[in-house]
């Protein structure tokens with residue numbers, strides 16, 4: 475029984491966090507041709523470094539090239555594919571048949587994965603991809619448990635399934651809302667997420683007067699899907715023979731990547747060891763990072779009105795992310811600060827085994843050893859607490 479845990483890496487720091495918290499592989503994008511143009515993404519030099527970093531730790535890296543390409547893209551794509559060939563990632567994730575043809579024509583011998591964006595919903599399509607030489611297919615997110623099971627029974631190609639993260643209201647991202655409203659193309663990685671906006675009615679002779687549109691007394695939410703969470707179904711997916719479990723979120727924070735990766739790592743490891751995971755504890759950890767409430771999407775039945783978030787289209791989370799441990803030095807920890815911490819506060823440190831430790835931040839020092847009353851984000855500090863924590867552990871504050 476083996477399955478790959480695949481995490482998002484929006485930049486190098488998030489990639490390291492994913493690896494620290496137990497990802498077997500990450501997916502990342504270059505500056506162009508991936509579907510998350512607003513994520514930090516990787517220059518060619520960074521990508522080269524990232525793939526070497528992953529390989530040196532026995533991990534894999536897949537590069538997304540999953541735009542729906544236009545004629546004018548192909549000249550640059552050809553150059554880019556040859557550059558990727560030099561970097562030698564473990565897979566290229568594509569959607570477009572034209573990109574696939576270019577990979578073949580140019581003899582780019584990197585395994586090809588078909589992106590969820592290609593909307594693959596049946597094993598006939600999967601077996602056709604196999605005949606064409608594809609190594610793996612990422613299924614559309616709109617499939618039920620029975621459909622995934624039937625697919626696994628009828629193909630021997632690698633199957634990848636999304637288990638966690640944001641959902642599109644449209645069919646696996648094939649959506650023109652963003653194009654229509656902001657001229658930014660979701661299928662070229664530029665989605666502005668208009669599915670999450672609040673809408674009003676404006677009458678043309680009354681500029682500035684916004685009339686609310688209510689589906690009911692709480693507002694409108696027709697497009698606002700909850701986030702996918704298949705935490706309690708991982709055993710079934712492993713049993714079916716799914717090869718890779720994917721976490722969405724290249725644009726999410728270090729805390730999100732770390733905690734979600736750590737939670738799914740723990741579930742997989744427990745199941746493989748024959749233990750029953752502590753689902754309640756793990757679900758609470760998932761609730762502590764950005765989410766729009768959770769749904770099982772199409773997995774456990776057809777997505778319906780219970781799949782929508784009726785309260786807010788914003789992310790919610792019950793913790794604030796305040797820093798990452800960088801080093802330990804005889805009871806002094808050096809941490810990179812991500813928020814404001816006041817001297818004397820009691821905060822939580824979450825380590826890579828997902829254990830939370832309450833720590834009083836009494837003696838906070840700057841790097842010159844001078845005591846400070848509060849910290850500023852994006853600087854390094856020392857906490858003299860007499861304790862050691864693993865590198866990569868997260869410093870968090872629970873909200874009231």
Ligand code: SF4
Nearest residue numbers: 642643649660665669
């Ligand atoms: S607007 Fe919303 S539904 Fe459409 S692609 Fe963007 S995130 Fe998905």
